Amino acid sequence: MVVSYDAILLASFGGPEGQADVIPFLKNVTRGKGIPEERLEEVAVHYRHHGGVSPINAQNRDLKAALEAELARQGIDLPVYWGNRNWNPYFTDALRELHADGKRDVLVIVTSAYTSYSGVGQYREDFERALDDTGLRGEVRISRIREFFDHPGFITPFVEGVRAALDELADAANTHVMFVTHSIPTAAATESGPEYGEGGAYEAQHRAAADAILRAVGTDAPHSLVYQSRSGSPSTPWLEPDINDAIAQLDGVDGLVIVPIGFVSDHMEVLWDLDNEAMESAGENSIRAVRVPTPGIHPAFVSGLVDLLRERIDEVPAAERPHESPLGPWPDHPAQGAALDAVVTNSR
Structure with missing residues (x-):
């Protein structure tokens, strides 16, 4: 009908x-x-x-x-x-x-x-x-x-943002692209689509979006999917690694592109967790970081x-x-x- x-x-x-x-x-x-x-x-x-x-x-x-x-x-x-x-x-x-x-x-x-x-x-x-x-x-x-998550209208702004960030970090010897999204309990992630494995459809969709962005940018830079903003009981498993822990574990990296693919706009968790805490973590590890804009408007x-x-x-x-x-x-x-x-x- x-x-x-x-x-x-x-x-x-x-x-x-x-x-x-x-x-x-x-x-x-x-x-x-x-x-x-x-x-x-x-x-x-x-x-x-x-x-x-x-x-x-x-x-x-x-x-x-x-x-x-x-x-x-x-x-x-x-x-x-x-x-x-x-x-x-x-x-x-x-x-x-x-x-x-x-x-x-x-x-x-x-x-x-x-x-x-x-x-x-x-x-x-x-x-x-x-x-x-x-x-x-x-x-x-x-x-x-x-x-x-993989519609061209959602992917395109991130493609432009990653390209601009890589250009800004062109003089860095080793640049890493870090895709970041909101962490959720591991059990909840699995329930979103058990056929996709432990991270469920939630993680699979983020990885698919990240792959689509990298493919469109045309870069072979090392990359990873990380998480932010976990809450709740410390005893409850959540998706990891946390972005700050992941930044601290980067070896030989002096340029970092942070891509907030989990978010459609620059709301509080982007402003605080990424523009504040993640940028501080990058600075503490002598890494120059650029945060890509969210799609917004x-x-x-x-x-x-x-x-x-x-x-x-x-x-x-x-x-x-x-x-x-x-x-x-x-x-x-x-x-x-x-x-x-x-x-x-x-x-x-």
């Missing part, structure tokens, strides 16, 4: 926008996870260093505006709404707003390019909860675009997201969907909410 989508929802993590928001926001993020209060205070320092304001909300406002402009340029007459998991505006706010505007069939962009519980399963649970909390189950349907990324929307709008067959690795294109997600006829989805 042809689905007549009438709205787009930009769905993201959210972040505090003032000092008074920091601890309530962190409690939202960690609710039910048993994180001790002292750990929240440790993380709060990162936000307080920046005035209690996470850059992520401003970045999503910019992305929303860029999407609206690109949709208009391509002649797609669909309004864009915005909702967050952990801070204002919440998903419930967005659903109430779009429903009040007469919208019923929503196509969702989640600002997560990879498969994991936090990037897929938790958002699905959040949408289910929002439908129940607003009383809009049966009236609003939510359909999410596929994970875009790069034109290729924005137009790529609109291409991903068009895939669902036009029901583009899987064989015709662009991807830069053998893993792609990743399949669509089933719709949630309204009890309408089943959405046609691409199967692997």
Whole structure:
């Protein structure tokens, strides 16, 4: 069947926008996870260093505006709404707003390019909860675009960034390219796709994205996949190595390209964990490091997201969907909410 989508929802993590928001926001993020209060205070320092304001909300406002402009340029007459998991505006706010505007069939962009519980399963649970909390189950349907880890629109900004960083470090004798993403518990990684091994689909997708970037750059520089921002109990295994440990173990390297492929924008964990801590680790080891920008509102990324929307709008067959690795294109997600006829989805 042809689905007549009438709205787009930009769905993201959210972040505090003032000092008074920091601890309530962190409690939202960690609710039910048993994180001790002292750990929240440790993380709060990162936000307080920046005035209690996470850059992520401003970045999503910019992305929303860029999407609206690109949709208009391509002649797609669909309004864009915005909702967050952990801070204002919440998903419930967005659903109430779009429903009040007469919208019923929503196509969702989640600002997560990879498969994991936090990037897929938790958002699905959040949408289910929002439908129940607003009383809009049966009236609003939510359909999410596929994970875009190897879509050309996501890969291109990193290709440009790595090329520029390698040029900047051209006088370094030995340069290493270090791809970095958010660490997650090893068990959760495996559950994201056990057929891909211990790291699951989560790790496999990151390696596929890194390979695609290196192939497009045309470099044979040594490279690795590392992790950042682990939290939780020290006794719980998480994906390793941590980027700071990995930097300390580099031998004979005097140039380092840090590529934050796990992130679509320069939010707090990029600013603190990479621009602060990782850069300090590089300096302590006499390594000159360059951090590659995240996609943000790069034109290729924005137009790529609109291409991903068009895939669902036009029901583009899987064989015709662009991807830069053998893993792609990743399949669509089933719709949630309204009890309408089943959405046609691409199967692997």
